[in-house]
Amino acid sequence: MAGEKLILLAEKVVFWPAKKALFVADFHLGKAASFRRAGIPLPSGTTTENVERLGRAIDKTRASRVVFLGDFLHSREGRAASTFGRFGEWRNARRGLELTLVRGNHDKKAGDPPDAWGVRCVEAGESLGPFILNHEPGASRGGYALAGHIHPAVRLSADGEKSLRLPCFWFGSRFGVLPAFGAFTGSAEVLPRKGDQVFVIAEKEVLQVA
Secondary structure (H helix, E strand, C coil): CCCCCEECCCCEEEEEHHHEEEEEEEECCCCCHHHCCCCCCCCCCCHHHHHHHHHHHHHHHCCCCCEEECCEEECCCCHCCCCCCCHHHHHHCCCCCCCEEEECHHHHCCCCCCCCCCCCECCCCCCEEEEECCCCCCCCCCCEEECCCCCCCEEEEECCCCEEEEEEEEECCCEEEECCCCCCCCCCCCCCCCCEEEEEEEEEEEEEEE
């Protein structure tokens, strides 16, 4: 894309080798805690699972920076001590890692991450090489846009088989959309146009289907 090689990982991230950068969309830290505070029972441990999966992607690629494409935090109600404590421990163990957050719609309500985490927070439209860093999908002037927000998925079916809805990476001619990284985020089926490239995540594999 945009003359650059991008590697898609089953951890639901995109790796850009030239800059040793990982792109992550819709982390939604604290979502389970938000639901529990609202009286909706959800299992604990999602923060640990999320940070461990992110850590695996970093170790696998040896990335030196992570760019969160919006909705890093889910809500103000999700800023639970246990949730923030777990991510803070993870961050302290990876102090050399550069973290950037493109503020999404949830971040604007939840507030920025704690200063101690050392996350550089920017607005949508920031450029990084040939890429424009956004949260909401759409073409942008000046480069190829990367975004999240819609939690894309596609439905696959075969004759006589039950259909499957799988999270996907969706790349059009002018912008690409990453799957939601966080747990309990849900998904929305997308309808790719002719010429778009779509890659689904099937367990531990990334498979191109269009």
